[in-house]
Amino acid sequence: MAIRLLLALATLFAFSAAHADEIKIGIPGPVTGPIAYLGQHMKWGAELAIEELNDGGGVLGRKLTLLMQDSACRPADGVTAARKLIDQDKVDFLISDICSGSTMALMPVVEAAHRPLIVAASTLPDITQKAGVGGNKWVFRIVPDDIMQANVIAKKITGMKSIAFVAEDTDYGRGGVRLLKERMDPAVKVVSEDFVKPADTDFLSILTRLRAENPDAIGVYMLDQQALNLMKQYAQFGLKTPLVARPPLISNLVVDLIASGNFGRSWTVYPYYDQYDGAMNAAFVSAFRQRHPEPPHYVAYGAYEAVLAGADAIKRASTTDPDKVRDALASANLEQILGPLRFDDHNQAHNKMMFLQVQGNKLVLVDLAGE
Amino acid sequence: MSADLVLQLIANGVSVGLGYALAAVGLALLFGILEQVNFAHGELYMLAAFVVWWLVQMVGLPYPAAAALAIAAMACAGVLFARVALVPTLDRSADAAILATLAVSVILQNAVRLVFGATPHSMSTPLEGMTLLVGGVLLFGQRLLVAGAAVVAFLGLTLFLRLTSIGQAMRAMAQNKRACVMVGIDVRRITGWTAAISAALTGFAAATIAPLFDLYPSMGGDVVFKSFAVVIIGGMGNIAGAAVAGVALGIAEALVGGYLGSAFKDGIAFAAMILVLLVRPHGLFGRAVRV
Numbered sequence: 295m296a297i298r299l300l301l302a303l304a305t306l307f308a309f310s311a312a313h314a315d316e317i318k319i320g321i322p323g324p325v326t327g328p329i330a331y332l333g334q335h336m337k338w339g340a341e342l343a344i345e346e347l348n349d350g351g352g353v354l355g356r357k358l359t360l361l362m363q364d365s366a367c368r369p370a371d372g373v374t375a376a377r378k379l380i381d382q383d384k385v386d387f388l389i390s391d392i393c394s395g396s397t398m399a400l401m402p403v404v405e406a407a408h409r410p411l412i413v414a415a416s417t418l419p420d421i422t423q424k425a426g427v428g429g430n431k432w433v434f435r436i437v438p439d440d441i442m443q444a445n446v447i448a449k450k451i452t453g454m455k456s457i458a459f460v461a462e463d464t465d466y467g468r469g470g471v472r473l474l475k476e477r478m479d480p481a482v483k484v485v486s487e488d489f490v491k492p493a494d495t496d497f498l499s500i501l502t503r504l505r506a507e508n509p510d511a512i513g514v515y516m517l518d519q520q521a522l523n524l525m526k527q528y529a530q531f532g533l534k535t536p537l538v539a540r541p542p543l544i545s546n547l548v549v550d551l552i553a554s555g556n557f558g559r560s561w562t563v564y565p566y567y568d569q570y571d572g573a574m575n576a577a578f579v580s581a582f583r584q585r586h587p588e589p590p591h592y593v594a595y596g597a598y599e600a601v602l603a604g605a606d607a608i609k610r611a612s613t614t615d616p617d618k619v620r621d622a623l624a625s626a627n628l629e630q631i632l633g634p635l636r637f638d639d640h641n642q643a644h645n646k647m648m649f650l651q652v653q654g655n656k657l658v659l660v661d662l663a664g665e
Numbered sequence: 666m667s668a669d670l671v672l673q674l675i676a677n678g679v680s681v682g683l684g685y686a687l688a689a690v691g692l693a694l695l696f697g698i699l700e701q702v703n704f705a706h707g708e709l710y711m712l713a714a715f716v717v718w719w720l721v722q723m724v725g726l727p728y729p730a731a732a733a734l735a736i737a738a739m740a741c742a743g744v745l746f747a748r749v750a751l752v753p754t755l756d757r758s759a760d761a762a763i764l765a766t767l768a769v770s771v772i773l774q775n776a777v778r779l780v781f782g783a784t785p786h787s788m789s790t791p792l793e794g795m796t797l798l799v800g801g802v803l804l805f806g807q808r809l810l811v812a813g814a815a816v817v818a819f820l821g822l823t824l825f826l827r828l829t830s831i832g833q834a835m836r837a838m839a840q841n842k843r844a845c846v847m848v849g850i851d852v853r854r855i856t857g858w859t860a861a862i863s864a865a866l867t868g869f870a871a872a873t874i875a876p877l878f879d880l881y882p883s884m885g886g887d888v889v890f891k892s893f894a895v896v897i898i899g900g901m902g903n904i905a906g907a908a909v910a911g912v913a914l915g916i917a918e919a920l921v922g923g924y925l926g927s928a929f930k931d932g933i934a935f936a937a938m939i940l941v942l943l944v945r946p947h948g949l950f951g952r953a954v955r956v
Contacts, residue, residue: 326883330783463928488927493887495878498677499922499930502803506670519785522879526787530796530805547785547879 316359317352317614319344319601320379320388322372322400325364328493331519331547332392332593336415337362338586339594340389343601346581353605354612360601365391372396373403380407386614387412387607389600390433392593394418394465401425404432408616410623412436412604414596417443418465419473426640434623434641436603437565437596440466440473446563446647446663447539448477454510456483457538460500460524461515463489470515470540485509495523501531514541518591522547529556536560543650543657544568546588553655561651566595566632567659570648574631599630669801674923675916680808682915683815684874686908689892689899690818691867697902698839698859701751701762705770706867706892707885709746713739713868714875714884715777718788728790732872736865743864747857755842755856770885778882785879793876807877814873818866819908831858839902894934898941900948910949 321340324333337360344358352358361383363375372391379385380403387410390397397416401424404411413421413435425433451457451474461467467489475484485507488500504512514537516524521542528537529551536559537543543552543562551557568579568589578598582590590598607622608614628635632645646662692706703709713735720731750765795806826832834850835858845852878884895914899906914934922930941949 325783326778328881328883330881330883331785334783486926490927491931494927494931495887496681497927498681499674499919500927502670502673502677503923506667519879519881522785522787526878530794531803532796547787 315356317354317356317605317608318383318385319358319360319604320376320383320385321360321362321597322365322375322379322388322391322396323362324367324392325362327366327368328519329367329392329517332415332517332591333362333367335591335594336389336392336597338582339590339597340601342578342582342585342594343598343605347601347605353609354614358601358605361385365396367391367393367396369395369399373399376400376403380404380409385409386616387604387619389414389597389604390416392416394421394469397421398424398465401430401433405430408432408620410434410604410607410616410620412600412623414600415593418469422640422642425642426638429640431624431641432620434603434637434643436599436635436643436645438645438647439642440470442644443540443563443565443647444470444473444477446649447474448479449663450561450563450649451482451511451513451538452479454479454482456485456507456509457511457513458485458504458507458509459487459513459515459539460497460504461487461489461513462492462517462520464492466517467515471513474513474539490520492517492520494520497524497527501527501533504535505531505533509535511536511538513539515539516541518542518545518547521545522551525551525557529554532556534558538562540564543652544592546591552652552657555655557652558654559652561649561660563663564592564648564650565645566592567648567650567657568595569657569659570632571659572631574629578631595631599635602630603628603635670923672800672802674919676802676804677923678916678919679912680805680812680915681919682912683812684808684870684911685891685895685915686911687811687815687818687870688867688874688888689895689907689911690822690904691863691870692889692892693896693899693902693904693907694822694866695751695859695863696896697904698835699751699755699856700759700902701754702759702766703863704763704766704889705746705750705773706766707887707889708770708773709739709742709864709867709885710871710875710888711777711880711882711885712742712773713864713871714880715781715786716868717872717875718786718880719781721788721790722786728876732869735872736868739868740861740865743861744857746864747860751860752853752856755852774882774885781882783882785881787879788876790876807873811873811877814869815908815911818869819904822862822866822904825862831855835859891934894938897938898949900950903948903950906948906950 365372365375390413392415394416411433417440419439419441459471461471541562544564544567606628607619611618611622649660649663651660695703716735717731720726754762754765792806797804834855838845895911899910917933918930
């Protein structure tokens with residue numbers, strides 16, 4: 295018995311020694327709960343980047359490996375997941391959760407543990423304000439925040455007479471509506487604001503009222519799964535009011551609904567769309583499509599680029615020492631899918647955003663918008 | 666606000682409320698007869714919804730056939746459910762049944778996630794696009810089907826409990842399990858019947874309601890929340906009470922959601938539940954199956 299135990303222990307140590315050389319990347323992200331669909335895309339995106347890096351011989355001659363822990367997109371679970379990734383799995387850097395609330399909770403954790411955290415999906419402006427100079431120097435964001443997006447949306451709304459908001463009752467939804475209202479033309483009248491729980495599926499009363507109010511546009515701040523229900527019921531009501539601001543029209547979940555032709559003139563502003571015309575994007579999308587049943591979502595793109603950004607920093611630092619990797623990240627100048635990745639002194643990247651509109655029964659990339 | 670809008674909101678409320686009642690009836694029945702709280706109720710609903718979706722979208726069966734098949738499959742699943750979770754805990758304390766049904770819910774949810782993945786699915790039915798304009802009020806095909814299904818389910822269940830010998834045995838069990846044993850009623854067999862009917866009703870609810878929304882492995886949690894509210898307000902185990910409570914909750918939510926905004930909507934179910942528990946701890950209509 296004792297010999298067997300010793301043997302088992304020896305095997306275990308041999309196994310972990312073989313894996314100690316790996317560069318480990320951790321994601322605290324939603325595996326369960328209402329955002330699990332996006333968590334799956336996030337994982338797919340990160341896995342693709344790791345596969346490509348490993349096929350090219352890894353980084354510093356070492357293979358990369360991905361570890362994902364379930365956060366259910368909730369702050370408390372996100373912290374537990376991140377602690378496990380840092381303390382037990384000893385990851386070299388982390389890619390942050392999708393939900394802004396969870397990302398905010400992770401910031402002090404990585405600061406105390408000295409691990410770089412790359413934010414690849416959360417868009418709450420506070421994350422940038424608290425990061426970089428004078429704040430948390432371990433947090434980097436590669437996607438535009440809600441202020442940058444609100445600036446673009448506000449310009450597009452100018453000239454409308456009225457708008458009604460339907461948004462999820464979270465930091466993302468409430469923050470998005472508030473930021474837009476602060477920036478948009480005061481002549482645009484806000485006829486109503488509805489904030490719904492992220493798990494709500496029935497929008498009968500809201501749509502009934504919107505049909506009576508008949509605003510020029512419905513401003514939507516919602517994630518994919520909930521928007522699928524809203525858009526399904528919107529189509530049943532036979533509404534013609536365009537959905538604007540940030541409905542997830544890019545989502546594969548709503549492709550069939552858009553194809554039904556009921557969403558003409560609806561538009562959205564997103565950091566990424568898989569139909570973007572560029573050589574790097576074409577390669578990314580085709581590699582993704584070979585492995586998975588649907589094209590990459592925005593969060594898959596974010597996780598993919600985050601892995602590449604972290605790997606690039608480790609390569610330039612020639613070590614996985616967290617302080618040196620952090621410094622290398624801060625001075626990143628990496629050609630990525632939407633252009634060069636560079637961080638400002640608050641560790642925020644400034645990519646172009648995509649203005650996408652439904653024309654007929656297709657979502658079309660109308661133009662790229664800066665700040 | 667115009668009269669049209671009020672009428673529309675009330676019509677919405679009645680249709681949503683009948684849906685709540687229909688989704689809750691299986692839970693009410695199981696508690697009414699067996700005095701067991703079924704924490705796997707939401708997952709049985711989810712399972713039925715996935716079976717219908719699979720039959721319609723993957724196998725290609727027409728929607729009515731898929732719904733009928735799913736209800737039959739759920740009745741069988743109910744018998745199995747009684748065998749593994751309900752019968753073994755029949756004579757034990759309430760927490761044994763809670764743990765057993767909770768275990769079933771965890772297993773079902775993760776099994777479905779394993780087989781179908783986390784990506785939400787949606788299905789279309791022939792009634793989906795149909796709308797009916799009656800005196801300025803817009804009615805929706807699939808929601809009318811849900812309302813009709815609720816009426817059929819409640820009437821059918823009431824008649825079954827009154828007129829059939831199994832129904833009478835079920836009511837006897839609700840009154841006194843020990844006495845049932847003494848007069849020769851097979852308690853295990855009746856438990857199996859109760860679970861089968863409860864699961865079939867839950868399958869009926871899922872087959873009609875689920876096409877309105879998206880399907881995902883954890884959807885049961887959202888359904889069970891409203892079902893518990895309806896069952897508690899109506900009186901634990903009171904089937905007619907669940908019907909009344911469901912419709913009342915639907916109308917209240919529709920009016921509040923329409924006038925005050927949807928942030929207040931879910932507060933209604935909670936507030937009503939707390940109020941009822943404070944004023945009438947046994948629910949509006951009291952416990953026990955009175956049909």
